[in-house]
Amino acid sequence: MFPSVGQLFPPNSDIGMVMQMLFSLTFIIYLFYAQRIQSMTMLRQIEGTLRKVKAIRDEGRSISIQTINEIGKPTSDPTPDVERFLEHFLIPPVSLDPAGIVGKLEQLLDVRENKFEAEVRAMAPSASDSDVNNLENLLEAALALNIYYKVIRHFYLLGKKTMNIYVIMQIHMILPMIMREIKAFSAALQAFKEGMPIGDGVGALTAAKLMHGHPWKEVGKDMVAAQVPMSGRTLVVMKARGPGGNVGKPGKAIQNVLNEWKGRVTAIIMIDAAGKLEGEPTGDIAEGVGAAIGGAGVQKFMIEEAAKAHDVPLYAVAIKEDISHVVAPMEEVLFDAADKALETVRRLIEEWTEEDDVVVIAGIGNTVGIAQ
Amino acid sequence: MDGMGEKGGAGYPGLSLSWTTLIVVVVIGVFSIFSLYMGFQAYGSERPEQANYYIIIGTTGFAVMGYMFFRARALTSTRLEVPRVYVITTLECPQCGLKRIREFTRGDYVFKDDEPCTRCEGAMTINRIHRREEEKAKR
Numbered sequence: 001m002f003p004s005v006g007q008l009f010p011p012n013s014d015i016g017m018v019m020q021m022l023f024s025l026t027f028i029i030y031l032f033y034a035q036r037i038q039s040m041t042m043l044r045q046i047e048g049t050l051r052k053v054k055a056i057r058d059e060g061r062s063i064s065i066q067t068i069n070e071i072g073k074p075t076s077d078p079t080p081d082v083e084r085f086l087e088h089f090l091i092p093p094v095s096l097d098p099a100g101i102v103g104k105l106e107q108l109l110d111v112r113e114n115k116f117e118a119e120v121r122a123m124a125p126s127a128s129d130s131d132v133n134n135l136e137n138l139l140e141a142a143l144a145l146n147i148y149y150k151v152i153r154h155f156y157l158l159g160k161k162t163m164n165i166y167v168i169m170q171i172h173m174i175l176p177m178i179m180r181e182i183k184a185f186s187a188a189l190q191a192f193k194e195g196m197p198i199g200d201g202v203g204a205l206t207a208a209k210l211m212h213g214h215p216w217k218e219v220g221k222d223m224v225a226a227q228v229p230m231s232g233r234t235l236v237v238m239k240a241r242g243p244g245g246n247v248g249k250p251g252k253a254i255q256n257v258l259n260e261w262k263g264r265v266t267a268i269i270m271i272d273a274a275g276k277l278e279g280e281p282t283g284d285i286a287e288g289v290g291a292a293i294g295g296a297g298v299q300k301f302m303i304e305e306a307a308k309a310h311d312v313p314l315y316a317v318a319i320k321e322d323i324s325h326v327v328a329p330m331e332e333v334l335f336d337a338a339d340k341a342l343e344t345v346r347r348l349i350e351e352w353t354e355e356d357d358v359v360v361i362a363g364i365g366n367t368v369g370i371a372q
Numbered sequence: 373m374d375g376m377g378e379k380g381g382a383g384y385p386g387l388s389l390s391w392t393t394l395i396v397v398v399v400i401g402v403f404s405i406f407s408l409y410m411g412f413q414a415y416g417s418e419r420p421e422q423a424n425y426y427i428i429i430g431t432t433g434f435a436v437m438g439y440m441f442f443r444a445r446a447l448t449s450t451r452l453e454v455p456r457v458y459v460i461t462t463l464e465c466p467q468c469g470l471k472r473i474r475e476f477t478r479g480d481y482v483f484k485d486d487e488p489c490t491r492c493e494g495a496m497t498i499n500r501i502h503r504r505e506e507e508k509a510k511r
Contacts, residue, residue: 195479197502
């Protein structure tokens with residue numbers, strides 16, 4: 001084959017010489033500039049992604065402003081306040097001496113939460129409590145999109161400035177994963193704008209199905225609980241107070257309930273949405289042990305501490321979902337998964353507790369669009 | 373990248389071929405067609421060796437053009453809009469069991485006592501809010 005291909009470019013003809021020179025030149029250029037060409041190709045791909053992210057970020061900002069105007073009826077233009085909100089940051093506590101860091105982080109998160117709430121109330125004076133929660137969540141989604149955009153832009157511009165392939169590769173390698181997260185947050189804009197249940201709320205939905213129709217009371221900040229009789233046991237079912245977008249403080253609530261029932265609680269069952277691995281079906285139920293709760297870790301720490309102090313076993317029911325479902329309007333399969341999770345909870349109660357026991361059931365997650 | 377500065381604005385997706393790229397594509401296109409024409413002429417004149425060169429150059433030119441279009445299209449198709457999904461609310465009358473499905477409206481939430489039942493005296497309760505299943509298939 002090679003001799004016949006070689007016949008196409010006999011070096012003794014003029015055009016053959018030209019072709020050979022061209023090939024040699026290309027080879028030499030590629031030898032020295034291969035990395036630069038690769039960098040340019042990657043930069044171009046990052047640029048395309050950055051354009052998309054910018055469009056989504058801008059959309060998030062304009063949806064936030066539009067919703068504040070619609071719901072909050074502000075007396076002045078909220079745009080400067082929204083822009084200031086989107087640049088908000090939190091400096092985590094120093095971890096050189098980690099003892100007591102959870103308390104420090106909890107305090108910082110509380111300050112942040114109170115500040116956000118006060119700012120949203122100031123921006124939207126006519127909004128109800130539920131609307132304020134939803135607006136807060138909406139602005140937080142827009143804030144996350146703004147941060148994603150700025151980080152990608154930082155690496156893009158730095159890569160372009162230095163033309164260093166390793167700087168460019170850092171962002172290029174993780175772009176597909178980042179884009180999945182950005183798409184998830186962009187789906188959250190519609191959910192929080194309208195107050196629709198989201199995928200993360202499937203744990204709260206399960207608890208709501210269990211406690212609906214029973215009288216409930218506050219058991220902690222933004223947390224409600226109801227006593228539900230089941231198979232001779234008393235269930236203390238809790239979730240964040242809905243229907244506004246809210247995750248509550250389940251750590252403190254569980255501590256309060258354990259203290260209130262003074263040694264009578266024999267099990268804590270936590271239900272939460274959990275990230276699924278590729279290949280696992282959405283809405284699948286898995287059970288395990290431990291505190292099923294995400295976030296910064298403060299609430300998880302408090303639940304573990306309380307469970308240890310009262311010597312109560314922690315059981316976990318996880319409802320599998322993809323990152324794209326977490327903050328997007330709830331899929332039907334996830335809504336139905338709440339019933340399957342309830343069945344698992346019933347079985348756990350019958351297998352691991354006895355009659356007259358008190359069992360704490362905690363539905364974890366953002367309760368937007370879900371009452372109790 | 374133009375327009376990616378904070379104050380720069382613009383820089384939106386929808387970018388197709390820039391003028392420079394377009395001129396380059398047109399020039400390559402003209403030369404490729406000319407080269408292919410010369411190639412066929414050379415075949416006709418029984419100069420197959422020369423014809424091969426012309427045809428190789430012509431087809432390479434078309435391949436380069438295709439690649440440039442492909443890249444530009446890839447950039448254009450990167451336009452990503454904020455997804456908007458169709459969410460439905462299911463209401464059920466706890467007394468007579470009448471069900472009604474409608475589009476979600478702001479203010480709906482699960483377990484809300486909503487509109488009066490059209491069959492009995494009771495109030496219909498929202499018991500399901502989720503995305504419509506077809507949404508998934510469409511995507």
